[in-house]
Amino acid sequence: MSAIEKIQDNGLLRFLTCGSVDDGKSTLIGRLLFDSKTILADTLQAIARTSKKRGMAAIDLSLLTDGLQAEREQGITIDVAYRYFTTGTRKYIIADAPGHEQYTRNMVTAASTADLSIILIDARKGVLTQTRRHSYLTHLVNIPHVVVAINKIDLVDYSQEVFDQIVADYLAFAAKLGIKDVRFIPMSALNGDMVVERGERLDWYRGPTLIDLLEAVPTSHADHAEAFRFPVQYVCRPQDSANPELHDYRGFMGRVESGLISLGDAVTVLPSGRETRIKAIQINTASLPQAFAEQSITLLLEDEIDISRGDMIVKTGELPNVTKQIDAMLCWLSESPLDPRRKYLIRHTTRDSKAMLAGIEFRMDINAMEHQAAEKLGMNDIAKVSLKLAQPIFADSYAANRRTGAFIVIDESSNNTVGAGMIL
Numbered sequence: 001m002s003a004i005e006k007i008q009d010n011g012l013l014r015f016l017t018c019g020s021v022d023d024g025k026s027t028l029i030g031r032l033l034f035d036s037k038t039i040l041a042d043t044l045q046a047i048a049r050t051s052k053k054r055g056m057a058a059i060d061l062s063l064l065t066d067g068l069q070a071e072r073e074q075g076i077t078i079d080v081a082y083r084y085f086t087t088g089t090r091k092y093i094i095a096d097a098p099g100h101e102q103y104t105r106n107m108v109t110a111a112s113t114a115d116l117s118i119i120l121i122d123a124r125k126g127v128l129t130q131t132r133r134h135s136y137l138t139h140l141v142n143i144p145h146v147v148v149a150i151n152k153i154d155l156v157d158y159s160q161e162v163f164d165q166i167v168a169d170y171l172a173f174a175a176k177l178g179i180k181d182v183r184f185i186p187m188s189a190l191n192g193d194m195v196v197e198r199g200e201r202l203d204w205y206r207g208p209t210l211i212d213l214l215e216a217v218p219t220s221h222a223d224h225a226e227a228f229r230f231p232v233q234y235v236c237r238p239q240d241s242a243n244p245e246l247h248d249y250r251g252f253m254g255r256v257e258s259g260l261i262s263l264g265d266a267v268t269v270l271p272s273g274r275e276t277r278i279k280a281i282q283i284n285t286a287s288l289p290q291a292f293a294e295q296s297i298t299l300l301l302e303d304e305i306d307i308s309r310g311d312m313i314v315k316t317g318e319l320p321n322v323t324k325q326i327d328a329m330l331c332w333l334s335e336s337p338l339d340p341r342r343k344y345l346i347r348h349t350t351r352d353s354k355a356m357l358a359g360i361e362f363r364m365d366i367n368a369m370e371h372q373a374a375e376k377l378g379m380n381d382i383a384k385v386s387l388k389l390a391q392p393i394f395a396d397s398y399a400a401n402r403r404t405g406a407f408i409v410i411d412e413s414s415n416n417t418v419g420a421g422m423i424l
Helices: 025-035 041-053 069-074 101-111 129-140 160-177 210-216
Strands: 012-019 081-086 091-096 116-122 145-151 182-186 229-236 251-255 260-262 266-270 274-283 286-288 290-292 296-301 312-315 321-332 343-348 351-365 370-372 382-395 406-411 416-423
Touching: 012 025, 012 101, 012 129, 025 081, 025 091, 025 116, 025 210, 101 129, 101 321, 116 129, 129 160, 145 160, 145 210, 160 182, 182 210, 260 274, 274 290, 321 351, 343 382, 382 416
Parallel strands: 012 091, 012 116, 116 145, 145 182
Antiparallel strands: 081 091, 229 251, 229 312, 251 296, 260 290, 266 274, 266 312, 274 286, 274 296, 321 382, 321 416, 343 351, 343 406, 351 370, 351 382, 406 416
16 A cells, blocks of 8 residues: 555645756656646646647656746756645645756755755766755755655666665765765656656665655654744734724734644743743634644733734743854855945844854855855855844754744845855
8 A cells, every 4th residue: 555545634745856957857846747637737738839849759847847938948947946736645845946056046945945855866877966965955954854866767777786876875975964864766757657656667676656755754843842933923903992802902923933832831932031821822713722833823921021023932941042143054145245344134033133244164165065264155155154143033053943043144235135044
């Protein structure tokens, strides 16, 4: 019995596809959508016409994700393409990341919310520099599960020896990075072997198909017990004097970034440090006994406490680090280099603070996997930095909590997002 038959309602899984140029990322996603029968008829007809114009005998499934005109003309992926599908037992959000080095920032953006990363390897080429780069980035943003899809296995006559050699090469590299949860699947995205259907030419492989694995893998929130984190987005005070029930209503609205909260739980409000208990948990007008990660809710507290947007409600005894200086791995996203003399705006959950660079410990040379000295950062650079903040933030390490361990850097003059960071 497959994992699809055994598991019912596994929730939402976000996953990323990455790898070198022409490894078949877009084709793999197209095959997943095609074989799971989630492509609309008019979309299928449109890509069939485009494929015929190009002189192709079969439908080019990569066209399902290569949405930009430049992507279709050049046959490459430039921007991150998101696609949504469901198997009936689980919903999926797929991010198709570019393979080119100059689009590192696109991949980091896509990877920041992923629960699983599919790293494609061309069976003819083996582990390449870009494979190592994307594996490093996957590890950097703390994606908990890695699937190495050894694609185009049909072009090496479905050879088990080729598969075993690539597995050995990748495991030797992954051990140096500290990647632990990694699975390997031989496949032909073009022909559909081991994607949704097993096919008939890989009898020597006894493991799950890709869709079976995706159906069974736990999401990041399910992997371990997380501390409750509730950044306040808005304070709700209804202006309805005709309704006496709302006269003293004071609700704190936001999204549960991690953990679980129940009625009566003791909580602490930051930065004041005041303690109280949960009086009510609401979604719209409905009352709930508890709420969990990624739910947008309103909390009512037993005591009157001065709380504003940017404050955080946590369980008493599970306090994050309240700090005005952070060490972080920073990915610079802007074409304008990081200016060490300028002030930038740090946005962490719902809290903003002005910040200045305190120092760059090293810049990461991803290709050589080496640390380099640096005085400034350019687009796509990744470095370990120290930042001094004007206002404290309530942070966990990124390794412990991806939501409260992450932040973005904003250029106040343009309001553009110029950097993304992971707190160490």
